[in-house]
Amino acid sequence: MTAAGAATAALAPALTACGAETPGGDTKLKLVAADYGDNAANSSKKYWSSLAKAFESKNKGIKVDVQVYSWTEVDKKVADMVAAGKAPDLAQIGAYADFAAAGKLYSADQLLSIPTQADFISGIARAGEVHRVQYGLPFVSSTRLLFYNKKLFAKAGVAKAPESWDELQAAAVKLKAAGVQIPFGLPLGPEEAPAEMMMWILSAGGGYTDKNSTYTIDSEANVKAFKWLRDELVGKGLVGPGDPARTNRQDVFDAFTRGEVGMLNGHPTLMQQAKAKRIDFDTAPLPGYAGKAKATMGVADWMMAFRQNGHREQIGKFLDFVYSKDNVLSFCTDYRLLPVTTAASEAMRAERANADLWPFLGQLTNAEFYPADKTSWAKVSKTVKEKIGMAVRPGGDPESILSEIQREATATENTGR
Incomplete structure (x- = not known):
């Protein structure tokens, strides 16, 4: 939402x-x-x-x-x-x-x-x-869970929902080999890029802020998450033919309800949409870097x-x-x-x-929730929408892009705007 x-x-x-x-x-x-x-x-x-x-x-x-x-x-x-x-x-x-x-x-x-x-x-x-x-x-x-198409999983020989990023990638490889158009849906377009980003950085042990509510957008864990997405999902052709930076959440939801997506991160509303289209799906906790994610996005x-x-x-x-x-x-x-x-x-x-x-x-x-108590969050969220998708493009530089967002976030926070 x-x-x-x-x-x-x-x-x-x-x-x-x-x-x-x-x-x-x-x-x-x-x-x-x-x-x-x-x-x-x-x-x-x-x-x-x-x-x-x-x-x-x-x-x-x-x-x-x-x-x-x-x-x-x-x-x-x-x-x-x-x-x-x-x-x-x-x-x-x-x-x-x-x-x-x-x-x-x-x-x-x-x-x-x-x-x-x-x-x-x-x-x-x-x-x-x-x-x-x-x-x-x-x-x-x-909150968010991993949604997966049970029919496509069976077709690809994927026995269970992935619990780690390595298992997620392995499942996506099998889905692609089985002819699934979008093995994993990755919407980093402007509609809800801050949400998709937050799910991945939480799964890596990072986040937008630390316990003191200070922005940590360019943290080591956050950079690790986007390097992995760039190299292990996007770079290996496991997110479909579209550019994640131009792909909106509803685009991926719609594709899931057409039976074209093997897996994606979703919220409860997707259940209604998928049931209406008679998609046989299930949900599971979000995979983490080395096992089930310790926190999900609220x-x-x-x-x-x-x-x-x-x-x-x-x-x-x-x-x-x-x-x-x-x-x-x-x-x-x-x-x-x-x-x-x-x-x-x-x-x-x-x-x-x-x-x-x-x-x-x-x-x-x-x-964990957005840092909505910060007056700077609205502007930071807008910056994320504009820039984060570029971090996973071939040749993209996650460290540079996250550092740029961090600098803008810090400057916005310091000026109180």
């Missing part, structure tokens, strides 16, 4: 209701939210419309106006609203740190009841903190509340409702995502209908 900016068409209508009072004197809250559906039939708009009606029926005097935008434009929509002095009351988007650093957000303890705040899974809640104060409220999360999307319109009490009531167990579980079940609250997670584990999500839930306790 990633967010990217886009043009601001239809912005004016979105601004007029921000912080408005209805003719009857009710307080109108405006929420701008991301769309988790992949077509009009399953748009998140339906969920939010139903939720708003249920909330309004129990909370007279508060109305909720929700506008839903695609992930390619929602972050930019909110940023433009804030820049124009027309912040929504609530935004459910991909990043919060810039707004928190600018003093534009309410903190969690200013909004939520104690039971609601205490119900957040601690590791995810900490990812929403800036200077140890929580401003980002996790909305949903996901992703959280964020809810935040803006101070501008002064509706703290009404926002708090609405958020307590949003984060009730049944509402969290309903959204996550519909979109095959992971709950961010303990109560909903326990309920999901108890429902056999959600058994396909249990392996992802099991990874959540060891998941």
Whole structure:
């Protein structure tokens, strides 16, 4: 789940209701939210419309106006609203740190009841903190697993899911020999390159930052990961005919659902897409450099509340409702995502209908998240999208490219931008 900016068409209508009072004197809250559906039939708009009606029926005097935008434009929509002095009351988007650093957000303890705040899974809640104060409220999360096509594995004589990079490469060699078009899908294009990068560097024992939250993008482990990708996967023709630097996540997901990909790293949404296309697949923990990876990547999307319109009490009531167990579980079940609250997670584990999500839930306790608390992360992520794919091209220099990203990250961090 990633967010990217886009043009601001239809912005004016979105601004007029921000912080408005209805003719009857009710307080109108405006929420701008991301769309988790992949077509009009399953748009998140339906969920939010139903939720708003249920909330309004129990909370007279508060109305909720929700506008839903695609992930390619929602972050930019909110940023433009804030820049124009027309912040929504609530935004459910991909990043919060810039707004928190600018003093534009309410903190969690200013909004939520104690039971609601205490119900957040601690590791995810900490990812929403800036200077140890929580401003980002996790909305949903996901982890990553290795997906593999069981039919193609059988055709290639691959007996089990790989647990190490050497086993992954050996399986990819067999898949290629069996005529599989894309033995391993490697999307390092601009859609979600930071996620694909994070999975590989974690599997190598590295990461974006160290325990002190200092960027370590050009660390020895990270360089090792990209040299291995360049030499052992891309260089040996095991990622298909496309250029990984120009290959987006959804491109690879679509190819997997067509039966063209042997293996790839994926999140829970891919299960729905693959099942719809009748692909016989299974999942396994991500392979690591010398065995199963010790950590996987976790992703959280964020809810935040803006101070501008002064509706703290009404926002708090609405958020307590949003984060009730049944509402969290309903959204996550519909979109095959992971709950961010303990109560909903326990309920999901108890429902056999959600058994396909249990392996992802099991990874959540060891998941590591983007350094979303850094105001510099948005710019660093953009730089990764632009440059990291070049590191695995024939003749590419991972050490040089990672060092360049590190220098830009350090400079951005030092200037506070």
